[in-house]
Amino acid sequence: MTIVLVVVAVAAVLALLALVHRWLWIRLVRDTTAPGGPARRAGTAVAVALPVLALAALVAGRAGAPFWLERVVAWPGYLWLAVLLYLAMAMAVAEPVRAVWLRRYAAPAPAPAAAAAVLRGSAPDSAPRTPAEPSGAAAGPDGEGAAGLDRRVFVARVLGGAAVAVAGGTVGNGAYGVLRGPRVKRVQVPLAKLPRAAHGFRIAVVSDVHLGPVLGRAHTQRIVDTVNRTQPDLIAIVGDLVDGSVHDLGPAAEPLRLLRARHGSYFVTGNHEYFSGAQQWVDHVRELGLTPLENARHALAHFDLAGVNDVQGESEGHGPDFRAALGDRDRTRTAVLLAHQPVVIHDAVRHGVDLQLSGHTHGGQLWPGNHVAELANPTVAGLERYGDTQLYVSRGAGAWGPPVRVGAPSDITVVELASYQA
Incomplete structure (x- = not known):
């Protein structure tokens, strides 16, 4: 039954995407180009190629495609998905504008006698002429003159061009923000049981790096450089480090070896590690100098640092085990928990955790995705x-x-x- 529901859901999503692509083709290609012309043929080819590339980007890794092929289809395919979101939103806003514009400035339909004269190629002296309908203008099949058709093409091009500019600008700026690298955010968290000696202890929290066919070694190096500049006391990588195997992404993760913190660097799995071979990555990050916390706890001088596996690990029998990580600890000491998904916060509360550090949500990543993320997570971003x-x-x-x-x-x-106490 579950498989049937998944198949139905996937079919519904694909059908919706097909309808959206057809609608965009009508508005951006058919309505703006001449039938049979080179512009329409080119636009149609692009309208077919982009969704195919997007589908290839989504399934290439799961289908076992070579990593070089994943990289080839990933950039155009994934970028099109982002453009598609904002282009569809912009065109949806443009639809009522288009309707009002055409209705307000529509050319008046010619009178029957005048229309007959136009078809004969001459207008009677009694038939009034308007600038919108010069004599000799051929009527379309719906009675609309050539000027009306020109107006429709003009409106389609103006609105379509504006929508493309808005979507392209939005996605371009958003891509620049990712490729530039993350900014440093600073948050102070008062903890009741924290001793004065630990006041000011700084933890650099890194989540959702998502090394893969798009973000590679250069992205890792930017993150490492940014983290090291903050001179943290401890580094916590809280899951979703990778989207792929150690074989493909080992070189991209190599700069993690350069992370520097007085009390070390720690790692817990995210759901994407379990799509990428979690155990091989746990072993590999250990080789890079990070300490994996697999349902485990490490006692620091002034507080306990614990980590649990991601809930996705339950599919492999390696899910979060709060009893193993926190069950026998001294509750008079402060406990800081690393857990990829915010949804485990209620387990953290039951086990007396003082502070849980998580990621997973991306803050919604693409507005208005934050509203969707709110449906599945107790907190989307922040404290x-x-x-x-x-x-x-x-x-x-x-x-x-x-x-x-x-x-x-x-x-x-x-x-x-x-x-x-400070």
Whole structure:
């Protein structure tokens, strides 16, 4: 039954995408070009190629395509998905404008006698002439003159061009933000049980890097350089580091070896690690000098640092185990938990965690995706309190799918712990 529902859902999404693409083709290609002309043929070819590339980008990795092929289709395919979102939104806004524009300035229909005269090629002396309908203008099949047809093409080109400019500008700016690298965000979190000696302890939180066919070694190096400049006491990578195998992405992850923090660098799995071979990545990040926390706890001088596997690991029998990570600890000590998904916050509350550090949501990544993310996550971005536990959710340092962020800029967050006793 579950498989049937998945098939039905996928079919419905594909059907919707097909309808949206056809609508955009009508408005942006058919309505703006001459029938049979080279512009229409070129526009139609592009309208077919882009969704094919997008589909290829989405399935290439799962289908076992060579990594070079994944990279070839990823850039145009994923970027088109982002453009498609904002182009469809812009064209939806343009639809009522188009209707009002054409209705307000529509050429008046010719009188029967005048229309007959126009078809004969001459107008009677009694038939009034208007600038919109010069004598000799051929009527279209719906009685609309050539001037009316020209007007429709003009309106289609103006509105279509404006929509393309808006969508292209939005996506271009969002892609620049991702490729430029994440900005540093600083947040102070007061913790009741934190001793004065730990006041000002700084944790650099890195989430959702998403190394893959689009974001590679250069992106990792930008993140490492940014983190090291903050001179943190501890580095926490809270999942979704990669989208692919160690074989393909090992070189892209290599700069992680250069991370520097007085108390080390730690890693917990995200859901995408379980799509990419979680155990091979746990082993590999250990080789790079990071300490994986697999449902485990590490006692620092003034607080406990714990980490749990991502909930996606339940599909492999390696899901989060809060009892193993936190069950026998001294609850008079502050506990900081690394957990990829914010949804486990209620388990953290039950186990007396003082601060949970998470990612996963990307802050919605592409507006208005933040409203969708709110439906599935207790907190989409920022710091919130749940009982005696505080939850901080990073927007992430990379991007999944389209290397584009709109309304949710990427970040590396330096969380500064504060003691009430200081």
